[in-house]
Amino acid sequence: MQQLNGFILKGIGGFYYVETAFGVFECKAKGRFRKERITPLAGDRVTITVREDKDNTVDEILPRKNALRRPPVANIDQLLLVVSTVSPVPNVLVLDRMTAIAEKAGIVPLIVVSKDDLSPAQPLLDVYRTTGYRVFLNTELDAIRDALRGKTTALSGNSGVGKSTLLNALDPSLQLATNEISEKLGRGKHTTRQAEVFHVAGGLAVDTAGFSSLDLFANDGIQKEDLAELFPEFRPYLGQCRFTSCAHIGEQGCKICEMVDAGVISDSRHRSYVAMYEAAKAVKPWEIRQ
């Protein structure tokens, strides 16, 4: 019997695969976690007990730096959001919701645009360059590798945008399955991994199952008063509106709206802000998840 420290690469059917200095061990979570309603996540730092009879256990989850519900990952530095020009068509509201969720969790968003070969990426590049976030085409592999080095980065984006394809391009030895059939469609027998950690370009990258537009309606715990701060391109202008109570949704004398009209803040990003503001307003205080 031996105690080891490591981190969770993935969880499948109640088993967790934990990477340690002595290799990867398959472990079960102690029953205590279920009682306490704690789900171990990919990226969790853990202590495990390795036994002769292979009945290994995850004993303890070390305090998390951060954790996301979708994708289900812990302790990440960056969220790399992949968006395709077509198939699937970009859902900028989902994307902008993800950047806000990342900002709230202290995670740095990166944007990668895929399928520039099928339809021009320029409109998306133009929108996301106004955010100040780093924006890449999925063909800019060296630049993306540089951004991943030394960091833990979770990939996220609709199914089919090209997350696994991008990881394979960054490191061909990964040989990840692409074009995976969604489990929800009831086709295909494989268990869709929710999240799996890989060593890529001198960092850790987490491939995740794609989100669906259903996620758009999930309550993410963001309150309407906090929302503007989660749009980094709004920050320089906050406090400059005519009314201190300005919600930046079209009021007289709103500096943010002025910057949208001037083309400094993207109209698309502002529309997402307004949609998220209205959605947050509709959530009752007791419904807010912490």
Ligand SMILES: Nc1nc2c(ncn2[C@@H]2O[C@H](COP(=O)(O)OP(=O)(O)O)[C@@H](O)[C@H]2O)c(=O)[nH]1
């Ligand atoms: N034309 C084109 N196809 C791509 C590109 N990136 C990914 N694909 C294709 O899109 C499909 C879905 O890719 P996949 O990596 O499985 O998406 P994931 O669900 O986000 O992991 C596959 O058939 C890929 O070959 C791209 O930049 N251009």
Ligand SMILES: [Mg+2]
């Ligand atoms: Mg995939």
Ligand SMILES: [Zn+2]
């Ligand atoms: Zn305003």
